[in-house]
Amino acid sequence: MPNNLFFSYDLVEQEDRKEQIDKAIQSMGNATPLTKNSWYVNSPITAHEATRRLSGLLTDEDILVVADTSNDQSAWFNLEEKKARRITQNWKM
Numbered sequence: 001m002p003n004n005l006f007f008s009y010d011l012v013e014q015e016d017r018k019e020q021i022d023k024a025i026q027s028m029g030n031a032t033p034l035t036k037n038s039w040y041v042n043s044p045i046t047a048h049e050a051t052r053r054l055s056g057l058l059t060d061e062d063i064l065v066v067a068d069t070s071n072d073q074s075a076w077f078n079l080e081e082k083k084a085r086r087i088t089q090n091w092k093m
Helices: 018-026 047-055 081-091
Strands: 003-010 030-035 038-043 063-068 073-077
Touching: 003 047, 018 030, 018 038, 018 047, 047 063, 047 073, 073 081
Parallel strands: none
Antiparallel strands: 003 038, 003 063, 030 038, 063 073
């Protein structure tokens, strides 16, 4: 059964990498853009796998959050520790 993944990202220098990241997100399943830097994807992969696949396209200053609403899971890349802790505490992960 496919997973409902929501992607949100923030790139330091968007012009040169945004198209590449958007294409990578689209390759993960049936994708719909929601806002400039957020997507919904019906995908066979997990939030952790999606984050791993995109991490090679991101710099140490970029941020990515992927939420899997089908399985009540989330994963992220380079999210500030305080914010990550807050998600973990409130999501009861």
